[in-house]
Amino acid sequence: MEKPERLIDENGRRVDGRRFDELRPIKMEIGILDKSDGSAYVEFGGTKVIAAVFGPREAHPRHLALPDRAILNCRYHMTSFSVEERKPLGMTRREVELSKVIREALETVTFLEEFPRASIDVYIEVIQADGGTRTTGLTAASLALADAGIPMADLVAAVAVGKVDGQLVLDLCDVEDKYGEADMPVAMAPRFNSIVLLQLNGRMTPEEFRKGLALAQKGVSEIYRLQREALKKKFSSVPPMES
Numbered sequence: 001m002e003k004p005e006r007l008i009d010e011n012g013r014r015v016d017g018r019r020f021d022e023l024r025p026i027k028m029e030i031g032i033l034d035k036s037d038g039s040a041y042v043e044f045g046g047t048k049v050i051a052a053v054f055g056p057r058e059a060h061p062r063h064l065a066l067p068d069r070a071i072l073n074c075r076y077h078m079t080s081f082s083v084e085e086r087k088p089l090g091m092t093r094r095e096v097e098l099s100k101v102i103r104e105a106l107e108t109v110t111f112l113e114e115f116p117r118a119s120i121d122v123y124i125e126v127i128q129a130d131g132g133t134r135t136t137g138l139t140a141a142s143l144a145l146a147d148a149g150i151p152m153a154d155l156v157a158a159v160a161v162g163k164v165d166g167q168l169v170l171d172l173c174d175v176e177d178k179y180g181e182a183d184m185p186v187a188m189a190p191r192f193n194s195i196v197l198l199q200l201n202g203r204m205t206p207e208e209f210r211k212g213l214a215l216a217q218k219g220v221s222e223i224y225r226l227q228r229e230a231l232k233k234k235f236s237s238v239p240p241m242e243s
Contacts, residue, residue, distance in 0.1 A: 007176060008165045015175050016045070023159070023171045023219055028140075028230035030147045038148025040230075042140035045173055046130030051140035053148040055120035070115035074103035076137055078126040098134050105138060105158075105197040109189050111151040120150060131174040132160050135185050138197065143227055147234070155227050156196055158187035159219040161212040163204060168212050170219045184209075186216035190224040193217075 008014055018024070024045030033039035038053040059065035076099040080087045091099075106122065122144065124137040135158035142156040162172040163182040177183055182202030188195050204212060 004175065004179075006165065007179060008167055008169075014164070014169060014173075016173055018171075020167055020169045021215060021218065023222060024173065026223065026226055028143065028226055030143055030230050030234040036144075036148075038144045038146070038150070040140045040143035040147060042136050042143065044130075044132050044136045044139075044171065046128060047126070047132055047136045048128040049133065049136045049140045050125045050127060051137065051144040052123045052125075053120065053141075053144045053150065054123075055148070056115040056118040056150070059117060059119040065117040065119075068116055069112040070118040070120050072103055072107055072110060072112060072120050072122065074099050074106065074122045074124070074141070076102055076124045076126075076134070078129060078133065082126045082129045098137075101197060101199070102134065102138050102141060105156060105187050106141060106145065108194075108196045109142075109153045109156055110145065111153070114151055120145075120148075129174065131172045131177040132185075134158070135160050135187065138187050139223060139227065143230060146231055154189040154191040155224060156187050156189055157220045157223040157227060158185065158197065159216055159223060160185045161216045161219075163202065163208065163212075168208060168215055170215050182208075184212055184216070186213065186220065188217070188220045190220055 004015055027043040029041045032041045033052050036052040036054055040051050042049050056070055059071055076095055078087055122141050124141055126133045138158040160172050161184045162169055162180045164176045164180040182204050184200045187197035
């Protein structure tokens with residue numbers, strides 16, 4: 001993919017026509033897989049992710065079990081066909097790192113102490129990548145955990161803020177991610193206004209960092225609203241139990 005001459009035009013429009021503070025079109029669906037305990041499908045523009053949760057179930061091998069809480073395992077993986085140039089099979093160093101980062105973010109909101117000696121397995125599959133795969137994956141994993149009935153203090157909503165042509169922008173697409181000057185993924189538990197993930201690739205001034213964080217909070221609040229609507233759409237249609 002060649003770099004466009006300009007990433008932001010004279011009218012302040014980005015390569016995909018959005019303004020600096022606009023999210024890409026978002027789609028969320030809960031309970032898409034029959035064989036898992038919980039699942040979710042999330043689209044952020046051209047980025048498409050499926051997340052599945054299995055558990056809580058007995059930890060295997062047993063010597064890894066913890067007496068006071070469950071083990072949360074997380075696997076973030078990009079399919080070979082998710083990018084323009086075919087990705088090799090297996091886990092890359094980046095995928096191993098992001099699996100750890102996503103797990104640590106989810107651990108902050110999940111009541112693992114409710115399930116001693118158990119394990120909860122989270123699988124995140126990126127089936128099409130167009131920027132923001134870690135934030136889309138984390139958003140989907142949070143929904144899948146909720147769909148599985150795992151008790152959580154809050155959902156996790158995530159989005160990336162970046163600097164493109166010297167301008168701060170919300171929710172980077174692939175071109176902006178590749179050719180921008182900075183990329184800052186942010187994940188929050190909105191109910192507590194708590195940041196559970198914050199990374200920065202590139203450079204921002206202290207003032208740009210503060211403005212970028214405020215821009216991320218704006219995006220997170222909208223994503224959180226869509227998460228709640230997706231959950232409500234599924235569970236409000238569940239018939240009441242007979243007495």
